[in-house]
Amino acid sequence: MSVSVRQTAGAIDLAAAAWVARMDARVLTADERGELDAWLAADPRHLGALARARALLLSRRDLAPALVGEAAVPRDRAPLHSRRRLLAGAASVAGLAALGAGIRQPAARQTYSSAVGEVRHIPLDDGSTLTLNTNSSVTLAYTAGRRLLYLERGEAFFDVAPVSDRPFVVRSPLAQLATTGGACCARLNSDGVMTVAVLSGKLAVEGAPSPLAETLDRVTGRDWTLHLGSRDAVLVSGGQEVSVRPGGAGRGSLVSFEAVPPGALDRALMWREGRLAFEGETLAQAVAQFARYSRRRIVLASDRLAQRHISGLFQATDLDGFARAVAVGFSAKYREEGDSIVLYD
Numbered sequence: 001m002s003v004s005v006r007q008t009a010g011a012i013d014l015a016a017a018a019w020v021a022r023m024d025a026r027v028l029t030a031d032e033r034g035e036l037d038a039w040l041a042a043d044p045r046h047l048g049a050l051a052r053a054r055a056l057l058l059s060r061r062d063l064a065p066a067l068v069g070e071a072a073v074p075r076d077r078a079p080l081h082s083r084r085r086l087l088a089g090a091a092s093v094a095g096l097a098a099l100g101a102g103i104r105q106p107a108a109r110q111t112y113s114s115a116v117g118e119v120r121h122i123p124l125d126d127g128s129t130l131t132l133n134t135n136s137s138v139t140l141a142y143t144a145g146r147r148l149l150y151l152e153r154g155e156a157f158f159d160v161a162p163v164s165d166r167p168f169v170v171r172s173p174l175a176q177l178a179t180t181g182g183a184c185c186a187r188l189n190s191d192g193v194m195t196v197a198v199l200s201g202k203l204a205v206e207g208a209p210s211p212l213a214e215t216l217d218r219v220t221g222r223d224w225t226l227h228l229g230s231r232d233a234v235l236v237s238g239g240q241e242v243s244v245r246p247g248g249a250g251r252g253s254l255v256s257f258e259a260v261p262p263g264a265l266d267r268a269l270m271w272r273e274g275r276l277a278f279e280g281e282t283l284a285q286a287v288a289q290f291a292r293y294s295r296r297r298i299v300l301a302s303d304r305l306a307q308r309h310i311s312g313l314f315q316a317t318d319l320d321g322f323a324r325a326v327a328v329g330f331s332a333k334y335r336e337e338g339d340s341i342v343l344y345d
Helices: 009-025 030-042 042-059 082-089 095-100 209-222 265-268 283-293 320-328
Strands: 077-080 110-113 120-123 129-132 137-143 149-152 156-158 168-171 175-179 180-187 192-208 234-236 240-246 253-259 276-282 297-300 309-315 333-337 338-344
Touching: 009 030, 009 042, 030 042, 030 137, 082 240, 110 129, 129 137, 149 156, 149 180, 156 168, 175 180, 192 265, 234 253, 265 276, 283 297, 283 309, 283 320, 297 320, 309 320, 320 333, 320 338
Parallel strands: 149 168, 297 338
Antiparallel strands: 077 253, 110 137, 120 129, 129 156, 137 149, 156 180, 168 175, 175 192, 180 192, 192 234, 192 240, 240 253, 276 309, 333 338
16 A cells, blocks of 8 residues: 655745755755755645745845945946845745746756867857857756856857847856847856956846745746846946956945957957967966866966967967967977976076
């Protein structure tokens, strides 16, 4: 005889509290997101319990940092405020209880990755194209009303087919980017800063949705992220580059932006052809770029050599060719040491 076991309300609340504590502490891994989706789909009561636990957490602490006035924020650095207060206000227990019966399957997801030294060109179903730089990964979750991509690692270039009623959204742990058409490049740097270069069109940049908003979005099929508006997003035009960084306690993320000199964006995006272009960078900066494309390393043996400036176009994976060019151009020498090429005076 089979026996079905039904969880008590107390056990569900305890599990929901554990999930909320985990989501509040950090971004969930892909495996954890899958576990949470499965737990939410297992019982209609789970979604309501999760929302109640989150609301309880928010009510126990001060979630309303003072909004920074325009006069207090430099013109080139604007705050991207957290969406937690909006979600807390909208996600009442009564409202979310009605959602429990309407859980829909999440959008089908597809992940694309590139290896170290590899550049991948990927056509998308909507006519857009995606180009992945070395050691990068994105996950696509297209729906009828939105084209959503998660930038999980590295750098990606998006040439977005224009669809006025179906925005193209790129999410990362720091920011959410949205456009209805144009071309842009987004990169997650090792120092925790995200850089975005816009070639054409207009791009709206705002803070990343809260983990709970993303979870509700995923399991209900409804958009719980904040809709774009002039108050809540920084608009960036073609020919501009932005940097998004953590803003510190109570300030969400900060975005700074600047106009890029003509030709600079084209040089920066030569990686799409497997090449690196330099115009006056130091050797130390150039070597740091090459390090992204190979397991081998170039070592500069002297500070004087590291501060020399270089210009030219090089194959991103041709470390030997770069070392020969540096040796000829700066009357330097180089030698092989294991997996490294040592450049010295």
